[in-house]
Amino acid sequence: xLHYLRSPKNILLITVIWxxxxxxxxxxxxxxxxxxFSAAAILTAPPMLVELFFCLSSWYLCKTMLPEQKNLVNxxxxxxxxxxxxxxxxxxxxxxxxxxxxxxxxxxxxxxxxDQVFLLFAAAGIFLYFxxxxxxxxxxxxxxxxxxxxxxLKNRLLASRTELNSLKTTIHPHFLFNSLTAxxxxxxxxxxxxxxxxxxxxxxxxxxxxxxxKEWVSVKDELEHIKSYLGVEKIRLGERLTLxxxxxxxxxxxxxxxxxxxPLVENAIKHGFQQTIEPGTLTLxxxxxxxxxxxxxxxxxxxxxxxxxxxxxxxxxxKQRLTNAYGDNTKLIINxxxxxxxxxxxxxxxxxxx
Amino acid sequence: xxxxxxxxxxxxxxxxKALRMVIDxxxxxxxxxxxxxxxxxxxxxxxxxPDLVFLDIQMPKLDGFxxxxxxxxxxxxxxxxxxxxxxxxxxxEAHALDYLLKPVKPERMAKTLDRVKERFPGKSRQAVxxxxxxxxxxxxxxxxxxxxxxxxxYIIPAEDIxxxxxxxxxxxxxxxxxxxxxxxxxxxxEKMLDPRKFFRIHRSxxxxxxxxxxxxxxxxxxxxxILKNGKTLPISRSGYSRxxxxx
Numbered sequence: 001x002l003h004y005l006r007s008p009k010n011i012l013l014i015t016v017i018w019x020x021x022x023x024x025x026x027x028x029x030x031x032x033x034x035x036x037f038s039a040a041a042i043l044t045a046p047p048m049l050v051e052l053f054f055c056l057s058s059w060y061l062c063k064t065m066l067p068e069q070k071n072l073v074n075x076x077x078x079x080x081x082x083x084x085x086x087x088x089x090x091x092x093x094x095x096x097x098x099x100x101x102x103x104x105x106x107x108x109x110x111x112x113x114x115d116q117v118f119l120l121f122a123a124a125g126i127f128l129y130f131x132x133x134x135x136x137x138x139x140x141x142x143x144x145x146x147x148x149x150x151x152x153l154k155n156r157l158l159a160s161r162t163e164l165n166s167l168k169t170t171i172h173p174h175f176l177f178n179s180l181t182a183x184x185x186x187x188x189x190x191x192x193x194x195x196x197x198x199x200x201x202x203x204x205x206x207x208x209x210x211x212x213x214k215e216w217v218s219v220k221d222e223l224e225h226i227k228s229y230l231g232v233e234k235i236r237l238g239e240r241l242t243l244x245x246x247x248x249x250x251x252x253x254x255x256x257x258x259x260x261x262x263p264l265v266e267n268a269i270k271h272g273f274q275q276t277i278e279p280g281t282l283t284l285x286x287x288x289x290x291x292x293x294x295x296x297x298x299x300x301x302x303x304x305x306x307x308x309x310x311x312x313x314x315x316x317x318x319k320q321r322l323t324n325a326y327g328d329n330t331k332l333i334i335n336x337x338x339x340x341x342x343x344x345x346x347x348x349x350x351x352x353x354x
Numbered sequence: 355x356x357x358x359x360x361x362x363x364x365x366x367x368x369x370x371k372a373l374r375m376v377i378d379x380x381x382x383x384x385x386x387x388x389x390x391x392x393x394x395x396x397x398x399x400x401x402x403x404p405d406l407v408f409l410d411i412q413m414p415k416l417d418g419f420x421x422x423x424x425x426x427x428x429x430x431x432x433x434x435x436x437x438x439x440x441x442x443x444x445x446x447e448a449h450a451l452d453y454l455l456k457p458v459k460p461e462r463m464a465k466t467l468d469r470v471k472e473r474f475p476g477k478s479r480q481a482v483x484x485x486x487x488x489x490x491x492x493x494x495x496x497x498x499x500x501x502x503x504x505x506x507x508y509i510i511p512a513e514d515i516x517x518x519x520x521x522x523x524x525x526x527x528x529x530x531x532x533x534x535x536x537x538x539x540x541x542x543x544e545k546m547l548d549p550r551k552f553f554r555i556h557r558s559x560x561x562x563x564x565x566x567x568x569x570x571x572x573x574x575x576x577x578x579x580i581l582k583n584g585k586t587l588p589i590s591r592s593g594y595s596r597x598x599x600x601x
Contacts (some may be wrong), residue, residue, distance in 0.1 A: 173438040
């Protein structure tokens with residue numbers, strides 16, 4: 001409640017709400033006792049100010065007893081006890097106040113008047129307490145729904161960011177811009193080839209967008225994907241890249257998580273072909289064994305390359321994804337030799353973590 | 355009008371062609387050479403002394419930064435060209451250097467050429483030097499050192515270096531096979547190499563600890579290092595304490 005009281009606007013609002021309550025009480029007291037309005041105000045206004053603070057402080061009690069945490073009967077009982085206690089204390093204070101008035105003004109009328117309105121005060125105290133509690137529960141539930149809304153919004157944002165990140169790891173901006181540069185030349189020099197590259201690039205992008213949502217894809221689909229990727233790279237690298245594929249026909253129908261092959265060939269391009277001026281061959285071999293699939297990618301390696309070819313982020317992320325999918329049954333072996341680089345990936349054909 | 359002579363450096367043939375097609379639209383620029391790798395670029399730029407080089411950053415073996423390092427004071431006005439490289443873009447922005455993004459737009463090229471005219475012959479020289487200095491301290495320790503010796507470029511793997519000696523404005527890098535001169539300071543070399551292996555044993559020497567055989571006292575305060583190949587190097591007092599701290 002305190003954070004609501006910090007703003008002057010809210011204090012004004014509470015005053016505006018509370019003033020008619022005080023006036024109503026004063027009118028009631030005056031009609032019940034036959035006192036003048038001002039005399040009734042002397043008896044009523046100060047205790048009502050105290051009552052306001054009692055009502056405000058019940059906010060904290062409400063916060064400890066939320067309907068979704070405790071059952072309703074329990075809450076009503078507890079709030080009832082609280083209402084009785086608070087009102088009791090308040091009546092006691094009000095009584096002391098009337099006696100104090102008698103004492104200081106040297107009269108004997110205030111205490112008698114208090115006795116006359118005792119029942120009214122008691123009823124008003126309990127009623128106001130419950131009213132305040134009701135308002136607080138309303139505010140709390142509003143706050144809660146707003147929080148839930150914000151949380152939902154935050155979750156949506158997080159989800160789209162994750163999607164964007166996964167997209168970024170499958171489509172490298174560097175690859176995209178370099179391909180578009182090559183394409184810009186081809187559109188003028190050889191439109192036929194440009195057309196072909198456009199189709200390959202769009203196939204590649206479509207796969208990245210559509211297949212990212214799937215859980216399993218076939219080896220055949222994955223192969224199409226890396227073929228469109230390598231097709232575009234071949235245009236850029238020209239003579240520097242020769243492809244050599246050995247794919248076992250029986251492996252084609254087997255399933256594996258999407259983007260299992262791309263990081264392997266991307267790694268070969270990035271750490272192999274883009275680091276050397278010499279022409280070389282990228283070998284991709286897929287074999288089917290009774291219980292497993294073996295994927296092998298081989299590329300030349302230049303010793304004088306700037307980056308010492310340590311397995312990049314892409315391969316580490318692939319290993320993580322495969323572990324999520326299969327548990328510890330996959331093997332990713334990286335073999336760095338003097339002049340070539342071999343990555344072997346073995347994945348089980350059964351025993352997916354589903 | 356005096357045409358500016360330019361060279362295009364990019365490892366991808368289609369990217370070179372793309373740039374050439376854009377440059378062809380500008381009469382004031384004449385392309386005098388195309389290079390497909392850093393080695394060729396350093397050689398061609400030295401030979402042809404162009405006014406202007408369009409330099410791709412990402413290239414195999416020697417990238418744009420390496421080419422700049424090897425050119426040293428011979429570097430002409432450089433226009434950096436890159437497809438997408440957050441690091442490079444940040445560096446260019448930080449040093450207020452002009453760069454082109456691939457694929458290059460003709461309007462953007464026009465702007466760059468205007469700037470080239472304004473800043474000719476080499477106001478950006480200092481900025482490039484600063485950029486290079488900063489770049490060389492990135493990704494340390496370096497696993498290789500680049501050396502240009504007459505017409506040739508050598509890539510010396512760090513593990514092959516036995517010791518480096520300071521000589522005036524140069525450093526002399528000694529390996530088992532040969533020794534080569536590089537226009538650089540010993541302090542720079544110290545920063546670039548692996549501090550767990552390379553020690554400044556003396557004001558004028560950095561030693562690869564893998565090639566150290568033993569240390570012997572020489573005079574009251576001085577010691578000498580005897581290397582595995584029999585060569586001896588002086589060790590200063592502070593150099594000695596630096597070695598002892600690690601051993």
